[in-house]
Amino acid sequence: QSALTQPASVSGSPGQSITISCTGTSDDVGGYDYVSWYQQHPGKAPKLIIYDVSNRPSGVSNRFSGSKSGNTATLTLSGLQADDEADYYCNSYISSSALVLFGGGTRLTVL
Amino acid sequence: EVQLVESGGGFVQPGGSLRLSCEASGFTFSDYEMNWVRQAPGKGLEWVSYMSSRGDTIYYADSVKGRFAISRNNAKNSLYLQMNSLRAEDTAVYYCARVPPVTIVPYYMDVWGKGTTVTVSS
Numbered sequence: 538q539s540a541l542t543q544p545a546s547v548s549g550s551p552g553q554s555i556t557i558s559c560t561g562t563s564d565d566v567g568g569y570d571y572v573s574w575y576q577q578h579p580g581k582a583p584k585l586i587i588y589d590v591s592n593r594p595s596g597v598s599n600r601f602s603g604s605k606s607g608n609t610a611t612l613t614l615s616g617l618q619a620d621d622e623a624d625y626y627c628n629s630y631i632s633s634s635a636l637v638l639f640g641g642g643t644r645l646t647v648l
Numbered sequence: 649e650v651q652l653v654e655s656g657g658g659f660v661q662p663g664g665s666l667r668l669s670c671e672a673s674g675f676t677f678s679d680y681e682m683n684w685v686r687q688a689p690g691k692g693l694e695w696v697s698y699m700s701s702r703g704d705t706i707y708y709a710d711s712v713k714g715r716f717a718i719s720r721n722n723a724k725n726s727l728y729l730q731m732n733s734l735r736a737e738d739t740a741v742y743y744c745a746r747v748p749p750v751t752i753v754p755y756y757m758d759v760w761g762k763g764t765t766v767t768v769s770s
Contacts, residue, residue: 573756
């Protein structure tokens with residue numbers, strides 16, 4: 538199974554908003570509302586920030602939001618802060634024996 | 649505190665074997681489905697394997713099918729990954745990760761360990 542497609546990098550200035558896309562197929566992202574997003578700081582474990590396309594776990598800032606259209610899911614981060622600088626990964630359920638598919642990851646740089 | 653602690657990583661030659669362990673604490677381990685996820689150096693996350701709470705449903709990524717075996721001992725609050733016929737491309741940090749309860753499809757993970765490093769090299 539090929540990884541979901543994410544841009545390698547995005548950047549923004551403090552206070553701005555950015556979006557990160559996650560493109561799959563009708564067998565994964567497009568077929569189900571089962572997309573999640575993770576934030577990973579260097580040397581740290583991933584942290585869940587969005588699940589089921591647009592739901593935030595308790596304790597996650599409301600600056601993070603998620604959406605989906607067709608085969609593409611999108612993570613939006615508003616009011617950029619220095620600590621948002623990290624790698625971001627999407628993942629999706631996939632209708633095959635594999636069960637789970639991750640995106641290739643996006644490096645967010647806060648300028 | 650909810651916690652997952654992986655162990656068992658190390659250096660192994662190609663063709664060798666390793667057994668990873670993940671010890672859970674702070675929650676009722678036997679109620680939760682679990683995954684193994686890995687991350688090669690400088691690369692992205694790759695899902696490896698899933699096991700249901702009772703151990704009766706298992707999935708593997710194609711890249712490890714036939715070589716890796718997931719298992720669990722709920723009495724010991726532990727998840728395992730037996731890795732055989734290791735290859736250089738299996739070099740990675742291996743994370744165990746918990747699937748939240750009441751999920752319809754166990755594709756996402758709410759608690760992650762800090763990972764254990766596996767290096768396969770001659």
